[in-house]
Amino acid sequence: MVGSASLGSGALAGAAPSTSCGPARQDVAIRSTVPLLDWSENFGIDARGDLWVSRVMRGEVQRYDREGRLTATVAIASPGAVRLGPDGLLYVVTGNSPLAGSGGIVRFDPAAAQPIPERFAIGFPHPNGAAFDADGNLYVTTGNGVHRLLPDGTEDMDWWSGVDVEGPNGVVVSGNSVYVTANFVGADGPVGRVLRLARDNPADTTTIADLTSFGSLPDFVDDLVLRDGALYVTTLAGHLVRVDPKTGATCTVVSTQPLTAVVADPANPSALLAGSEEGTVLRISPAL
Template sequence: MLSFRRCVAHVVVGAAAVTTASIGAGGAGAAPVAACAQASADVAIHSTVPLLDWSENFGIDGSGNLWVSRVLRGQVQRYDSDGRLTATVEVAAPGAVRLGPDGLIYVVTGNSPLAGTGGIVRFDPDAPNPTAFATGFPQPNGAAFDTEGNLYVTAADGVHRLRRDGSEDMDWWAGVAVDGPNGIAVSGDSVYVTANFVAGSGQVARVLRLSRTDPAVSTTIADLTSFGTMPDFVDDLVVRDGILYVTTLAGHLVRVDPVSGIACNVLSTQPLTAVVADPANPSALLAGSEEGTVLRIRPIG
């Protein structure tokens, strides 16, 4: 998430090196959890200009190409399986990139405090010409589709659910109570959300579960911290084999069991922004970074 909140989080987190977690609705101050077996990482896509190439988010099209949101450049870039740049599409302050059930690429736009009202654009990945799908969201960031084709979008005013025709389910939005939502992933009836600056608690780095069928139901899975009990800042997440993998500002990839809430750190590196399954390797993940590099990560344990 690119925002003023992240600037605050930079001051809070600093150069943290160890991730811990408190389970359930607890707060900071929990004892460190056992470390996972460490993952290996190598560079899948190099950064051309560090920071300017900030890889805010990315998605995969039906041909296995990777689409990377370069939020500071105002572009979404397409890379082939060899990491070669093959197309560039102009999208203002792009956020999440997701493949829709219709085979089109959907991109969050306006993911910046300077962008004003944002929305969602979509385009054919083979002939990219973005057109508006939905508008009117303040600083939207994350996005995820469910199996019915509904699109869930995180924004400064909560979590939205859009129908396949682009209209919004206002009753669903009104039922959700999440402050500072960021990343989002859907699996079955569960809508997993990362959130920072939770209302009433000041909690940074919370992983939540919402219900697709009853958005008023919200369960805290884990609160993540770094450098002992200092709060981290959670960004994106993905579900792989029933386990959540969460990226953080302190540069951690955190493994979270959504059933037990047990969390542990599988990788410590530069600040991470987004994470997706690697289309070229089912055992690996791809993670974006603020520096702009895209890493290929092979989690263990």
């Protein structure tokens, strides 16, 4: 999340929030051209396995092939999450900035020679994360909660009215579970939290884990992905953290620069791709 993610980054960077998951391999998948200007806010993977990177500071989404070569650029204002829809189109959050005003969702055909974004939904303050469920509904995290959009772009207002999540950021859906990262100020101070909402009843909300840095200080949680039954969460302090969604147990996969997003690597079944504020895209292979 641009804006919130920048607060306190120098104070938190480099601290370990939990025990190590074991040795992990880390290398550069896509190198930043201009640090910070290349801020890699989020990712999406199209049906061909190409990676689309949201360069939020540049106002564009860039396509890279499996060799890491830049092959296309689509202009989108303050892009956030990029998600492949059941119709084969890519859906991109736009307006992911506290300065952007009202934002929304656009979509385009990633296979087109010159993709042209078209509006899908509007009217969301500072939208950021997004995820589809098995029925084609799109969940979007925004400055005023978590929204569920039906396949025709209209909002399920009954679902939204049942949600009570402050400071949502990343979101991923699996079965009846909607996993959300959230950052807010609680009774004991700032909290970076991983939550589970029930898809059929969003009022049924469970805290899975609170992530910390410097032993007990809170960390800022950003994006997350579910892979092989585990959640992988990126944090401002530069950690990729594995969270067991059943027990809440956590361990640190790697500690590096501030991380913004994470996705399964389409070219490597054992690896994840992680974005960064600096702009570099890292390939990380967790210990098994």
